[in-house]
Amino acid sequence: MIWRSLALAAALVLTGCTAGPVALPVPERVPATTRSAVHTPSATPTPSPTATTPSPKPTPKPTSTAPAKDTRKGAQLNTPYTVLGIPVVSKKHRISAAYAPKNPTGAYHLESTAAAALARMAAAARSDGVRIRVHSGYRSWAAQFASYQRAKRNYPQNLSFYAPAGASEHQTGLAVDLWDGVTWSLPMAYTATGRWLFKHAHEYGFVLRYPKGKTNITGYHYEPWHYRYIGKADATKFTSNSLTLEEYLGLA
Numbered sequence: 454m455i456w457r458s459l460a461l462a463a464a465l466v467l468t469g470c471t472a473g474p475v476a477l478p479v480p481e482r483v484p485a486t487t488r489s490a491v492h493t494p495s496a497t498p499t500p501s502p503t504a505t506t507p508s509p510k511p512t513p514k515p516t517s518t519a520p521a522k523d524t525r526k527g528a529q530l531n532t533p534y535t536v537l538g539i540p541v542v543s544k545k546h547r548i549s550a551a552y553a554p555k556n557p558t559g560a561y562h563l564e565s566t567a568a569a570a571l572a573r574m575a576a577a578a579r580s581d582g583v584r585i586r587v588h589s590g591y592r593s594w595a596a597q598f599a600s601y602q603r604a605k606r607n608y609p610q611n612l613s614f615y616a617p618a619g620a621s622e623h624q625t626g627l628a629v630d631l632w633d634g635v636t637w638s639l640p641m642a643y644t645a646t647g648r649w650l651f652k653h654a655h656e657y658g659f660v661l662r663y664p665k666g667k668t669n670i671t672g673y674h675y676e677p678w679h680y681r682y683i684g685k686a687d688a689t690k691f692t693s694n695s696l697t698l699e700e701y702l703g704l705a
């Protein structure tokens with residue numbers, strides 16, 4: 454109950470993800486049983502004394518060739534740094550205020566491909582009895598700038614949840630913050646919606662963009678609500694919810 458109250462209180466004041474203040478629940482306060490239910494989907498086999506140590510799985514990558522360096526400057530920043538057809542927008546690969554989705558669709562101004570995939574995903578969740586609602590979709594450079602300034606003033610301790618202007622995927626219209634309409638912030642991971650997305654989002658071309666424990670690579674705190682559309686062919690490599698786009702594209 455207390456989680457719901459906290460989350461509800463948060464939902465009232467938050468404006469969204471890397472734009473939204475997150476002044477509450479840290480994962481450490483979540484009961485361990487709940488946490489393992491979400492993050493340990495399969496049972497761990499008991500090691501037998503004769504079992505050999507398995508070699509670590511290689512990181513799935515579309516190619517072994519190193520991507521071209523991001524050398525954009527000036528007007529070139531009007532176009533995102535793109536590797537193997539996947540636009541990458543982050544603190545290291547920024548875009549200018551001029552960039553916006555080419556085919557914005559629907560109330561959240563998502564890129565049309567992402568909007569269509571999101572509609573398919575939401576319908577599939579609905580048929581499983583799970584509700585997916587959009588907390589935040591496209592955000593302009595100016596909106597992100599204002600949000601980051603507010604965060605610096607009001608939530609300096611939580612700044613790793615926020616993107617500076619030009620460093621937010623939301624400006625591409627390819628990223629969404631999702632929830633069930635009730636429980637926001639980190640407890641969102643433990644809702645039916647959070648669990649369903651963890652399990653199925655990749656089937657619809659979306660990846661959990663800021664996995665737990667990968668802040669040093671992504672530049673952002675773990676965000677169980679932030680999903681990024683990259684297309685099904687690539688997203689199906691992200692089933693573990695621990696792979697980052699940077700690792701996948703050879704940028705990490």
Ligand SMILES: [Zn+2]
Nearest residue numbers: 470471630679
């Ligand atoms: Zn977000």
